[in-house]
Amino acid sequence: MKLKIKKLLFLSIIIFLNSCTKNTLEINENSNAHLITSPGMYFSPDTLIANVGDTVTFSMTATHNAIEVSQETYLNDGTESNSGFEINYGETKNLILDQEKVFYYVCQPHVQLNMKGIIIVLE
Numbered sequence: 813m814k815l816k817i818k819k820l821l822f823l824s825i826i827i828f829l830n831s832c833t834k835n836t837l838e839i840n841e842n843s844n845a846h847l848i849t850s851p852g853m854y855f856s857p858d859t860l861i862a863n864v865g866d867t868v869t870f871s872m873t874a875t876h877n878a879i880e881v882s883q884e885t886y887l888n889d890g891t892e893s894n895s896g897f898e899i900n901y902g903e904t905k906n907l908i909l910d911q912e913k914v915f916y917y918v919c920q921p922h923v924q925l926n927m928k929g930i931i932i933v934l935e
C-alpha cells in the first residue's frame with residue numbers, strides 16, 4: 813500500500829514535469845543503461861525514469877550542454893548550476909544514478925526554447 817502511494821506521487825510529479833517539457837518520455841525498467849542526446853533544440857528523451865544504480869550517458873553535440881539545476885531554477889527557466897552534474901558542449905559523459913532523486917537540468921543557451929529535462933531516479 814505504501815509503495816502504491818509512493819508510485820502515485822511519482823506519477824503525478826512525472827505528469828506535471830512532463831507537461832513542462834517536449835514530452836519525450838523513456839520508461840525502460842529492463843535496462844540499466846540510458847542515453848540522452850541532443851538531436852535538436854531538445855533533449856531526447858527529456859524525461860527519463862530510471863533506477864538507483866543505473867547509468868545515464870549524456871552525449872551532447874557542439875552547441876548544447878546539460879547543467880544540473882535546482883527545481884526552482886528549472887521551473888523558472890534559469891541557468892544557474894546547483895553544483896551538480898555538468899556536461900559541457902560537445903561532451904559525452906556518464907552519470908551514475910546513486911540515489912533516489914529527481915534531477916533537473918537545462919541547456920544553458922537554449923533554456924528559453926524549453927531545452928530542459930528531468931531524470932527521475934526510483935529506488
Ligand SMILES: [Cu+2]
Binds near residue numbers: 875877920
Ligand atoms: Cu541547447
